[in-house]
Amino acid sequence: xxxxxxxxxEAVGTLFQTFxxxxxxxxxxxxxxxxxxxxxxxxxxVAVLWACSGEELRTQKVKVRADFTxxxxxxxxxPPVRAIPCLSPFGLKLETYLRMADIPYEPSTEMxxxxxxxxxxxxxxxxxxxxxxxxxxxxxxxxGVDLNRSLHDADRAVSRAFVKMxxxxxxxxxxxxxxxxxxxxxxxxxxxxxxxxxxxxxxxxKTIKKNMWAxxxxxxxxxxxxxxxxxxxxxxSDFLGSKLYLMGDEPTEAxxxxxxxxxxxxxxxxxxxxxxxxxxxxxxxxxxxxxxxxRYWPDWDQLTGNTKKxx
Amino acid sequence: MSESPGNVQxxxxxxxxxxxxxxxxxxxxxxQLSPGQAVxxxxxxxxxxxxxxxCCGGQRQRRTKVKLRAEFTPGMVYLHxxxxxxxxxxLTPFGIKLETYLRMADIPYEPMYGRxxxxxxxxxxxxxxxxxxxxxGLIxxxxxxxxGVDLNRTLSDADKAVSRAFTKMxxxxxxxxxxxxxxxDNFDNLHDLFEVSKTxxxxxxxxxGRLQQTMWAxxxxxxxxxxxxxxxxxxxxAISTFLGTKPYLMGDEPTEVxxxxxxxxxxxxWTLPGSYLxxxxxxxxxxxxxxxxxxxxRYWSDWDQLTKNAKKxKEDMSLYSEIFSM
Numbered sequence: 001x002x003x004x005x006x007x008x009x010e011a012v013g014t015l016f017q018t019f020x021x022x023x024x025x026x027x028x029x030x031x032x033x034x035x036x037x038x039x040x041x042x043x044x045x046v047a048v049l050w051a052c053s054g055e056e057l058r059t060q061k062v063k064v065r066a067d068f069t070x071x072x073x074x075x076x077x078x079p080p081v082r083a084i085p086c087l088s089p090f091g092l093k094l095e096t097y098l099r100m101a102d103i104p105y106e107p108s109t110e111m112x113x114x115x116x117x118x119x120x121x122x123x124x125x126x127x128x129x130x131x132x133x134x135x136x137x138x139x140x141x142x143x144g145v146d147l148n149r150s151l152h153d154a155d156r157a158v159s160r161a162f163v164k165m166x167x168x169x170x171x172x173x174x175x176x177x178x179x180x181x182x183x184x185x186x187x188x189x190x191x192x193x194x195x196x197x198x199x200x201x202x203x204x205x206k207t208i209k210k211n212m213w214a215x216x217x218x219x220x221x222x223x224x225x226x227x228x229x230x231x232x233x234x235x236x237s238d239f240l241g242s243k244l245y246l247m248g249d250e251p252t253e254a255x256x257x258x259x260x261x262x263x264x265x266x267x268x269x270x271x272x273x274x275x276x277x278x279x280x281x282x283x284x285x286x287x288x289x290x291x292x293x294x295r296y297w298p299d300w301d302q303l304t305g306n307t308k309k310x311x
Numbered sequence: 312m313s314e315s316p317g318n319v320q321x322x323x324x325x326x327x328x329x330x331x332x333x334x335x336x337x338x339x340x341x342x343q344l345s346p347g348q349a350v351x352x353x354x355x356x357x358x359x360x361x362x363x364x365x366c367c368g369g370q371r372q373r374r375t376k377v378k379l380r381a382e383f384t385p386g387m388v389y390l391h392x393x394x395x396x397x398x399x400x401x402l403t404p405f406g407i408k409l410e411t412y413l414r415m416a417d418i419p420y421e422p423m424y425g426r427x428x429x430x431x432x433x434x435x436x437x438x439x440x441x442x443x444x445x446x447x448g449l450i451x452x453x454x455x456x457x458x459g460v461d462l463n464r465t466l467s468d469a470d471k472a473v474s475r476a477f478t479k480m481x482x483x484x485x486x487x488x489x490x491x492x493x494x495x496d497n498f499d500n501l502h503d504l505f506e507v508s509k510t511x512x513x514x515x516x517x518x519x520g521r522l523q524q525t526m527w528a529x530x531x532x533x534x535x536x537x538x539x540x541x542x543x544x545x546x547x548x549a550i551s552t553f554l555g556t557k558p559y560l561m562g563d564e565p566t567e568v569x570x571x572x573x574x575x576x577x578x579x580x581w582t583l584p585g586s587y588l589x590x591x592x593x594x595x596x597x598x599x600x601x602x603x604x605x606x607x608x609r610y611w612s613d614w615d616q617l618t619k620n621a622k623k624x625k626e627d628m629s630l631y632s633e634i635f636s637m
Contacts, residue, residue, distance in 0.1 A: 009322045016347060023346030116533040134538060157549035158473055164480035164546070214528030215483075219431040224449060232479070235472035 015040070062115045062128045073098065073105040073139070074123040076112055080303045081191045084267045089171065090132040091120040093260030097136055099296045100256060101145040133163075136253065147253040155247055159254040162239065162246065165232055166261050172217045173229030174264060177272050179205050189268060226273055233274070237282035244291065251292070259292040330355055375432045377443045387421060388413065388454070389438040394424035395621040396506050398582045400614060404486060406435040408574030409447040414610045415565060416460040448478075451567065462567040474561055474568040477553070480546060481575045487531045488543030489578050492586050494522045496536075504582055506621065544591055550576075551596035558605060565606070573606045 018033045029037075065074065075098065077091030086092040098105045105122075114121025116130035124142075129135050140146060148156050179186065183205065187197045212218025217225065236258065245251045246258055265274045266289050278285045293300055333348035344352075380389065390413065392406035401407050413420045420437075429436025431445035439457075444450050455461060463471050493501070498519050502512045526532025531539060550560075550572060559565045560572055579588040580603050592599040607614055 013322060016350065019350055020347030131534065153552040154555060157553035160545065160549045161473065161476035161480045164484045165476040168483035169479045211528040214525040231475065235475040238468040239472035241469060
């Protein structure tokens with residue numbers, strides 16, 4: 001074995017002996033021994049606290065900017081890659097909403113998790129806010145926006161139901177397809193180094209699997225999950241029908257969510273079963289997504305650095 | 312004070328020998344254990360435990376082994392679900408949903424109360440022709456095909472789509488409001504609902520934390536209580552608004568979504584008295600209460616009989632603990 005391993009063994013042996021010395025006759029401990037013991041205690045304490053504090057405590061501290069313009073939205077999502085302006089369906093949804101509502105915002109150039117341990121999130125008047133839906137509700141009140149003003153109450157209800165279906169059910173199928181089933185393409189898609197992929201994305205993939213199990217949907221077989229996702233997407237297509245937007249001739253709030261979700265399938269999951277459903281089986285969904293992109297994302301190519309259109 | 316082990320093999324052998332001696336000492340005369348030996352034994356135990364945990368931690372990813380009945384009637388649905396309590400015939404909304412569906416579709420079934428978890432680690436589940444099947448939605452799809460049932464036959468494609476959207480909203484979002492309220496906000500009163508002693512509930516306390524972890528993983532558990540209640544309230548208002556003055560969600564006759572919505576709302580109405588959820592479905596949205604009573608009267612004529620005869624057994628409690636350990 002290498003000298004490194006041997007040294008490691010020696011160190012372990014020394015540590016045991018030092019510990020035994022601490023318990024039998026501490027007076028005999030040298031300064032070096034105390035330093036070693038002190039360092040080990042600190043390491044163990046930190047490790048135990050870290051493990052036991054759980055994700056909850058780890059994610060609550062968020063750095064917000066000290067100098068901000070009052071009333072300005074500082075938006076944190078995933079910065080653009082070649083494939084898409086934002087790799088998170090919720091980020092793309094929130095940004096599309098901001099554009100639909102004509103709310104000026106400043107996007108962050110770096111990726112950072114928000115106050116609920118997720119992204120997107122925003123800073124507004126020095127406060128950090130998480131969850132795209134809660135942010136939208138807040139901004140609706142704050143900025144006097146109502147993208148659903150043309151809808152009857154029953155239609156608003158249907159609109160909410162579709163958004164919840166996509167975000168609480170279909171979303172997991174998309175996450176699995178993008179992040180778990182197509183792991184070999186992730187490094188290229190996210191445009192990150194191997195280091196970032198190994199130390200940040202791979203653990204994130206493990207978290208997705210764990211979260212899917214907790215959610216319940218992760219307990220299905222691949223075939224069952226794909227069938228569930230397919231039914232959701234076909235339901236969306238059936239409801240959209242030949243309408244221009246989900247609820248009619250003009251876009252409403254739900255379109256931000258639906259677009260955020262479908263855009264991921266269309267531009268970041270080529271060759272997958274989800275891509276096939278959205279293009280071949282339900283072409284009205286592809287047409288709808290392109291319609292939304294052209295209306296609210298004229299700068300798409302500029303953001304993603306594409307020089308040729310690919311439809 | 313520090314000795315250098317001659318070589319790695321020597322070190323390993325020495326370590327193993329020390330461990331052997333220590334373990335022997337532990338079993339023969341623990342009082343004679345030196346601190347070093349105690350540390351060695353403890354560290355080894357922790358290491359072994361960690362290895363076993365890591366290996367067996369994959370257990371939950373595998374299909375749960377379920378015990379099936381040896382003799383079955385072909386074509387008969389054996390429904391495994393939670394047993395009745397005085398408040399409600401079944402404490403899981405998915406159980407009420409599935410059983411309501413079976414009654415709506417006139418599919419004969421034999422209820423099997425308590426005793427075991429399904430193949431996906433949850434209840435309800437069914438046995439059919441010697442096979443175990445989990446997930447109420449998948450079971451309904453299977454039985455629709457198998458028994459030639461279509462409760463949605465009067466609906467247009469767009470209406471079926473709306474129907475699915477409401478089912479998913481109520482089961483993947485609103486459901487967690489009930490779970491939170493029951494297991495976390497009102498844990499101290501659960502002994503009443505489950506009809507067990509407070510001592511028994513004390514032993515189920517770890518599952519409160521387990522649920523919190525589950526909801527954190529899901530996402531909805533990251534909200535403040537106020538935010539989450541706001542989300543759930545909006546879901547319920549949406550269902551109420553869409554229902555309007557219609558007798559059933561999609562119109563004059565019940566369809567498949569009514570089984571799902573009734574499953575969720577019945578738990579709010581009959582098992583969470585005094586909660587904000589109960590207030591919403593009664594005072595806030597009285598059409599929801601009327602809707603639930605309508606379905607209960609039509610499909611659960613034996614509701615009172617089932618609930619009055621409810622009797623808690625030890626096996627039932629072990630079933631609850633099994634569910635929450637998955």
